[in-house]
Amino acid sequence: MKLFDVNGKRAIVTGGSRGLGGAMAVGLMEHGCKVAVVAASPQTAERVAAFARPGWEYGCVAADLSRQEERERAFRESLELLDGRVDLLVNAAGIQRKHPCAEFP
Numbered sequence: 001m002k003l004f005d006v007n008g009k010r011a012i013v014t015g016g017s018r019g020l021g022g023a024m025a026v027g028l029m030e031h032g033c034k035v036a037v038v039a040a041s042p043q044t045a046e047r048v049a050a051f052a053r054p055g056w057e058y059g060c061v062a063a064d065l066s067r068q069e070e071r072e073r074a075f076r077e078s079l080e081l082l083d084g085r086v087d088l089l090v091n092a093a094g095i096q097r098k099h100p101c102a103e104f105p
Helices: 019-030 044-051 068-081
Strands: 010-014 034-039 058-062 090-093
Touching: 010 068, 019 034, 019 090, 034 044, 034 068, 034 090, 044 058, 058 068, 068 090
Parallel strands: 010 034, 010 090, 034 058
Antiparallel strands: none
């Protein structure tokens, strides 16, 4: 057994359509993990398709994770995409508000 082997595992990656979450999704898929990418953008599937490679297994769910009902729906849909099994969860969803340091609310 190889330490950190994710081949054949199933993962949910929130915030996985770009940034750190996208990089984590790529790394997992590159190493044989089937990934459900959850992100807020309605263009989630198009964004992931832009960096995915042939043979990678993934599915996409667009959801606003700040809303309880959306989180529940996203989890159900992710489970369906992953054949009912989750081995890994990467929580990379978040927001960023930019303000000058001295004026940050």
